[in-house]
Amino acid sequence: MQEEHAPNSICFGCGPANEDGLRIRSFRSESGLEMEFSPKAEHQAFPGMINGGIIGTLLDCHGNWTAAMALMDRLGETEPPCTVTASYSIKLRRPTPYGATLRISSEIEEIGEGRAKVLMSLRAGDEVCATGEGLFVAVKEGHPAFHRWN
Numbered sequence: 080m081q082e083e084h085a086p087n088s089i090c091f092g093c094g095p096a097n098e099d100g101l102r103i104r105s106f107r108s109e110s111g112l113e114m115e116f117s118p119k120a121e122h123q124a125f126p127g128m129i130n131g132g133i134i135g136t137l138l139d140c141h142g143n144w145t146a147a148m149a150l151m152d153r154l155g156e157t158e159p160p161c162t163v164t165a166s167y168s169i170k171l172r173r174p175t176p177y178g179a180t181l182r183i184s185s186e187i188e189e190i191g192e193g194r195a196k197v198l199m200s201l202r203a204g205d206e207v208c209a210t211g212e213g214l215f216v217a218v219k220e221g222h223p224a225f226h227r228w229n
């Protein structure tokens with residue numbers, strides 16, 4: 080999604096143009112979007128475990144793209160609206176191990192006019208390490224983030 084719809088984005092989590100960022104790559108799935116992420120050594124909070132802020136960023140950015148794509152589909156458009164995070168929360172259910180490929184899935188819980196509530200889950204192997212939910216909203220011309228994906 081990111082390379083196709085926002086190739087010049089500098090977002091730390093999902094911007095393809097940010098060489099120092101996480102550069103997540105989200106793909107469509109049956110129920111929403113999915114992605115895989117292989118953490119680097121610098122993403123650790125302490126030896127062997129991933130930092131909670133990195134986990135939050137992965138869920139936030141992936142959830143935002145889930146909302147953007149769902150709103151695009153709902154409107155029958157070919158480009159997603161620019162969406163931003165209105166709120167999100169995560170539950171760190173167990174330590175997330177370094178060295179494992181992380182798999183994040185997301186789905187729409189509720190969608191309305193210019194807004195979507197998204198549920199997210201992060202797994203390492205068969206273990207759910209974190210879950211989250213977020214409300215993402217489409218912004219209009221004049222909002223500071225409106226052109227951020229261009």
